[in-house]
Amino acid sequence: MRILFTVILLIPIGVLGQLGIKTKQHSAQNNQAYELYSLNHYQNVNHTAGGSVNYTYGAGSSNNINNYDMQYPPLHHGSGGRPQPYPGQPNSGSLVVVDKTVKFLNETRSKMASGVCYKEVKTVTLVSAGEIPKGNGSDPTLSKIRVCCDGYERNVHNFLQCDPICKNDCINGICVAPDVCVCYPDHVRNYAGYCLPTCPIGCGNGVCQDDGSCLCKPGYELDHFSKKFCAPVCSNGCRNGNCTAPEVCECSNGFELSDHGSCDPKCDNCENGKCIEPGVCTCLSGYQRKNDKCEPICTKECKNGFCAAPDICGCNPGWVLDASATNCVAHCDQPCLNGFCSGNNVCSCHTGYIQDEVNPNLCRPHCPGGCPNGFCTSPNYCICKAGFVKSGVKGRTQCTPV
Template sequence: MASFTKVLLIFCCCTFYAAQAQIKTSGIKTHYPGHSSGSLLLGNATEEHHFNGSDSYAYNRNFIPAETYRGGDWSNHEVTNTGEHYLGNSGVVGLVLPHTTFRPHIVLDPTAEFINKTRSAMASGVCYKEVPTSSLVSDDRRIPVGNGTTPAMSKIQICCDGYERNPHVYKRCDPICKDDCPNGICTAPNTCVCMPGHVRNYDDKCISTCPIGCGNGICESDNECKCKPGYTIEPVNRKFCIPKCEPACQHGTCVGPNKCDCFEGFRLTAAGACEPKCDNCENGHCTAPGFCSCNTGYLKVAGICEPVCALGCNKGRCAAPDVCECPNGFELDRSGANCVPHCELPCLNGVCDGANTCACNPGYILDEQQKNVCKPHCAQGCPNGYCTQPNFCVCKPGYIKSGIKGRQTCVPV
């Protein structure tokens, strides 16, 4: 009867610990199951394991992930003069009754050994922060001296950036991986270590390899990966297939057969290639993202490639390298560098200074009737005569000049 009671108690304890286990098929989390009492040793398998009821924990060492993987050898369990040891069906180390000692022959499969080794090298994720000591006590009338840089400050433990509290063990901080790290172990913020039988692909995901599977291919009988059409074997690990682009996808990533995803600052051409992107690169070519190199004969002015006329373009516009373009009513002179006015009718006693516009010589004024004719001007007028030259009158027939020189007038004979 006593033996039956003992076995029943052991079975119940195993069932309780198995219920605490957390199995997640999408990825191996770093959360560990909590215990209401007892001492949980997460370390290397030793010759003797004791539960002393002190509610203490040891972290960041090699340990048997009992909540997920089964270990131990039932055929080798033994009864000593201090009690019996065994591993339960869930892989959880069975509760050892007071004053018992067990010496299990522990056998770990490669996956368990990999998890132990990976987790043992993980950072604790615990950081320290100083806060006012008054915020940590309920009675602000009795504030003790803090352990911070000043008596009024105290140092507390918090989770570092990229870590979160373990839901089972409050004092432990676990790294956060946004995609939950499928088929891997989250060892640092957004950092996954792939499980055995898996490899990281170009999308930073842990995917299975032969004989389990082959990304973008199939596993052949010799456990080699045979790629689908449009894919080729990944050259480093040769464990999965990647898209193939012909020609190669420069300045981008080949995301599908002959399909490029261009890097930032590049754009996809009609031919399927990635080229640098510039907002304004007229009269030039975009040699890098946002950088335009001007063509020969052009110079960059205010970020725009402008043509250059080596001889200049007076009163005109340089329309192309060494090509001067004149506005309406102007024409190039023989030098090809100056725009001069053009008049359809030649200017008499003047010069053409605009589109069909004459500028009169000194002593001449523009004829009101004939816009291309500049006539002589006599400031004192020329009564009974004709102004034939600036300030010079010729009398009409029957009149003669009379008066002081310079003030001559035409008077009747």
């Protein structure tokens, strides 16, 4: 079903300012042409007490909308090039002055995308009065419906219209696409993306001069492109960021302020590497990307330790590097007598020796058969006490009385 959309306008002088449309008063000497319209020419229009206008939508329904959406007839000139009332209409009635801001709004909005998209939904979800409509989608179970595209929202005055969304307020401008703001005439976008008035209306961080130029305050300079507003000066240049005030640099997303005042790319876990762009870390020579970090490379295995730097081993606690600087050997605070250090302050005995029950760093010789009347002085070897001698059988460890 086609919906009739008719826009009819009636605006007395001065209503533009009340409705939020910026107007500009000009002196008599200014020979710029202005649009003059006879309001008696319009039909089917009603004014509300608040100064807004009723527009017809379809079968006689009315809706209050803001002057922001209004369209104006083309410029008409009479003889001598002077603006004239709209042709074919009486010369009585109030007149409207349309300045370049209003024309800018009309021209800009006429070029904007509708923001209307279509998507398929299950036809059964569109049941009305107990009846399931016939599907018009890719198959009978699906139907196409109008929705606002991503980045757009439904217009509060006209539910058939979708308006773009600008997350930051589009002050002194118009939001023409998602997060895209176009500045009004006599305004210019600064480095932060905001629309600032220019001379003679104003001069951000400066003073308008008689010749229409802008004289900047200390710590500011004319921007290098438009030469119409004063931008703060950061001596380091504020690369990858925005100089928000004199010598104050605010870094862009993905960058962070370094110690020397510049905005460097930001990476997580980029030790032993170089962050070449946001989130991209390149490891230095001798390192490789492993476990989401740059780890050193050792060409030889680090036994009982770890690779601490390229071809340099570090030892686990209780271990120390040997002369080769690649192997980690155990460390004991006290020497191991008749044994060797096998761990952190852990002694292991040589063959034929057993650990002393009192001193863990001492390994005593072991004689499996014992040494009655004598002493075990080496593995399986006894020395007799005074008054005792070994038996005459070779290899026997018994000590007998003399």
